[in-house]
Amino acid sequence: MSVTQTFSRRAAIAGIGATEFSKDSGRSEWRLACESVLAALADAQIGVEEVDGFALFTMETNPEIAVARALGIPELKFFSRIPHGGGGACAPVQQAALAVSSGVADVVVVYRAFNERSGHRFGAGPPPFAYVQNTDQEYRNWINPYGLLTPAQQEAFLAQRYMAKYGATSEDFGRVSVLSRKHAANNPLAWFHGRPITLEDHQASKFIAEPLRLLDCCQESDGGQALVIVSAERARDLPHPPALVSGAAQGVGPQQISMSSYYRPDIDEMPEVGLVARQLWQQSGLGPAEIDAAVLYDAFTPMVLLQLEEYGFCGRGEAKDFLLDGNLEVDGRLPVNTHGGQLGEGYLHGINGIAEGVRLIRGTSTNQPAKAIDNVLVTGGSPVPHSGLVLSADR
Template identity: 35%
Template sequence: MKPIAGIAAVAGVGVRQYRRGASPLPERGVLIRAIIDACEDAGFDPAQIDGFVSYGDDRNEPVRLMSDLGTRELTWSSQVFGGGGGGIAGAIGQAVGAIATGQAKAVIVFRALVQDNSGRLSAAVMAHHLNGHMMAAGLVAPAQVCAIRAQRMFEHHGVPVSAVEAFVEAAYYHGARNPEAVAYGKDFDLEAYRSARWISEPFRLLDCSRENDGAGALLIVSAEEARDLRKPPVHILGVAQGAAAGWGDLLENDADDQYSTGGFRSVARQLWRQTGLTPADIDVAQVYENFSAQGVASLIDHGFCSYESVGEFCRFENLIAPGGKLPVNTAGGNLAQGFIHGIGMPIEAVRQLRGESANPVPGARTCLLAGGPGAPIVSSAIFGTAETV
């Protein structure tokens, strides 16, 4: 497999985030602002953008963005299948492919979500997850589907609840120190977490990502061009996406003991093989957590720990910046930073490797991005500083 390291890099990032239902602009207007922010971050003319990629059933067609941005010509337009956040890294991979094959020179990877325009995210997600026999059993929301899988992880595989609590506490620790996070300035109260209202057992309120209005964008160009722009380039070392046999709707039959996983086993194998890296080479991770237990499942799937060792690995002190063994979700993640269908996760990966994170990991050279666990298609990527290429 030919590695993609050295082909393309993230040159700029931009994000606009608001409380759900409180966006000052319609969805497309917020997205345009985020794209312009990403271009200003890079010192790049928005009119030179010639490609767009998204995921998760985003409704903003690139051709409708052209006039607002002054785009001269559109040469690439694509989206990753599936309504969940599993396609985030896959979208970045599509942008790299467009640049590698000469079909585009400057690609925006984006996601926008404003409730007054797109409605609640759960409806879009469940359009890809629900089937007749699930609905007949009363499973009508993402929390229910993921809750049953989490319960199996606890009861059948023996994952201790303490591992999930530490994962959540680390997210809120980082969010409390990030001025852009919804949890900024708020101390995490473990007893309040444990006594919060049930959403779907074993999930309580703070185990769940809660939607924000907003938009995020990453500007991806060739590695050569990125070196000449305003900010240090963050290189894309590898991307893998897909699903193992038996995933998707067939997962409910659990032919290969995948039911309680995040779905990343095959994708992680691709990623490590493609990059020549191992979990030990990763300095920091941004792990999409639609629900807390699924974030822990992603860490297991990627080989950072096993069902047997996760209790020891997922301890609070191991998961926080600056000195944890593997700092995770250093902006607060979907739980504590804010949730615009996960687009904040790759943006934090870039900021972390530039040294711009609110919770920096000194000397970090590599960052794993794991997309939405449990989605019909899942994907992961590894970002690196210039020294890693």
């Protein structure tokens, strides 16, 4: 039996929990982490003492040992860390599912908690660790002198090329933002609950890094989100319908550089995303036609369009028309970011998006499509090293 056969659909997300999403939490990141873990365990109705694994980000400031101590978790048999920030968003779930499906651990928790608005803001420029002289930060020597200091500036470079090559416009990007805010307006958990925008609002918002306007950029949020992963067999005995992990993949493409892979023949393409897509379709036995909804990492609006193309939902340069035709609406072919995304709900490196994928499988999204949702694609950030999931209903 192959690795893929033993892995797919043998683990499930059984619990989700979060703090509020705010601009000033008023408490430590450690506390946010603990609150979100307790909320997810309560949702799954699993005791704290049963947790025996954590899968986290290298950027997480709250170590697994600190959270274990604070919550009274007696033992940990498994713990791992994934780099690359939002690009690795789905990879901790992959690690957790692999651990559970192989019997290494029984209850693995993924969490992400930080004060990204009231603490260090990514949009304010390179973080303190960027000035450490090591190979991990070497790439900044090639971009910072040219004014590419922030994620928005780095991704604007790619967006400009995409516009020139395929005729996309700022309004095309704006429609992504309008849709996310429309969904967020109906989501009581979202920071922008009750506050939709129009395309005119988007076009009137200031440039952050041309062509990216303020309303093309994700939020800076304080908060915490956690997920509980157990075996599919156990998940079936818990209160909520399990969200089976049908596929979980990571990808690094040729000439990969964090958010600035400008030395490729075509910088408007993201081969690491295509690599993850191929793995997900192989693992799950599904393809784009079988995906009923998607949660696409929307740090910046152009990346939603590029991901639609890389995952095969439409051809190169066609995403703007795919969106304009209403395909991403709640009642469309592929409802996208029904929670409001990181543009509208909150920015927690995509973990809140995974939680929305679970809600779509459960049928409990505040913008639940009328059609049956059997399979949901969830993605990490791009064009950094990428990751993705396919979550499926247990039917």
